[in-house]
Amino acid sequence: MTAADVPIQPKKKGLTRRQKRRLSRGAQYVVFVAAVIAFAVSADWGRLKNQFAQWDIARQMFPDVITLALKNTVLYTVSGFAVGLALGMLIALMRLSSVGPYRWLAGIYIEIFRGLPALLIFIFIGVAVPLAFPGTEIVGGTYGKVALALGLVAAAYMAETIRAGIQAVPKGQMEAARSLGFSPARAMVSIIVPQAFRIILPPLTNELVLLFKDSSLVLFLGVTLEERELSKYGRDLASTTANSTPILVAGLCYLLVTIPLGFVVRRMEAKAQEAVR
């Protein structure tokens, strides 16, 4: 049978394609509604409300949950991000270096720190470092330790992002800069890196969101009352009040930051798409 013999409009037999498609979509709605109803009926709403939505408990969390816990979360995140960005930049440049050992070292770093759970690194910083170097204090106390631990994790991811961004800048840009008399280093700083950062702004912001959540791991360093961030604060209050409402409030505080950030990332990505044309 040649292609010309294949009937484009087969004889009507049972449902048409369009009818089948409509039926299948209808079935998906039915499944969805059934699942929602099953969940709503089976959950014990009364107990859930008692445990998670006690207004007076929620009210007594303010303003501390914002002025202390959220503030610390932001502080940990931003300092970790700063350390990660600086270290990530360094590792990305090492990864692109023409000197072999630099490339290997950067590669090893990335493989190790991408492969380890962030929790393990926090424990390592909190326990192993003071043991290994007795007497040395990481500057900034808990804040310094968090910045270092989060930074070490973030740097591995950011290094790969930055490297990809630098490589995404067309080769002609470096050639143009060199032909104007820029040294390789100066061309990198003045011409290539600024363009790379425009490309990687969305993934870097995503990394910020990830760090924001990972800052909860500070729990495992042992913190003073003033150093508590959202998760620790919520958990402490939950155990003193024997109620889970603080956990819910802490969760909402995270979303207060992560959802707008996610929105910003999507806007930037859409804009970048537009710019490419």
Place this chain on the structure above:
Amino acid sequence: MSRPEIQVKGLHKSFGDNEVLRGIDLEIGQGEVVCVIGPSGSGKSTLLRCVNLLEEPTKGQVFVGGTEVTDPDVDIDAVRRRIGMVFQQFNLFPHLTVTENLTLPQRRVLRRDKAGAARTAAENLERVGLSEKADAYPSSLSGGQQQRVAIARALAMGPEVMLFDEPTSALDPELVGDVLAVMRRLAREGMTMMVVTHEMTFAREVADRVVFMDGGVVVEDGAPAQVIGNPQNERTRHFLSRLLDPAMAEVEEEKS
């Protein structure tokens, strides 16, 4: 002719096993405009890129303004400041405005002060007829305008020599004229220019000399009227007939 501004001696360049340049000797005098023509893959762009060492020659020497570019101890960044280069793909810096494209290299490389760099930028934008685009971003300009900005950017560094690597090949046909007009003016002002091009009209009217390259060697070198008007070599004749009248070409057997 006094000391040649550009001098190429026994230049070889290989990419792996592929020998692209097989012994080039070429001299370009001060204020001379030389057009390099030839089929694609003949090595003409590679030759141009060897002059400012964007490609490292495998063998041979290149002198620009009496300085040996190929000397391993030369300060290549300093030499390149004297050599302007214009690329086929313009290569403007897209994150900077037109003026910033001109001022940033002056400030970072030549260490000019802000006012001086701005003044030089304005002068050179006027030279290429784009003063009114000073604050635009490259992406909002046409290809022809971008290429003229690229020429102005190179000129703002005060080069003694200008290299053009197929400056009009990426342009829509109706935009080629503006770029060639700028180049013609530059030639008239006495700039030493080495131009890799397919624009035969430009070569005939503006060039002092035309160099025809094929297979990594210079096949013919002489006045435009001679090389384009009355080519001596069979390869030159063949190339020119295909270029000037592409519709008349016959299907050929590919020889490897």
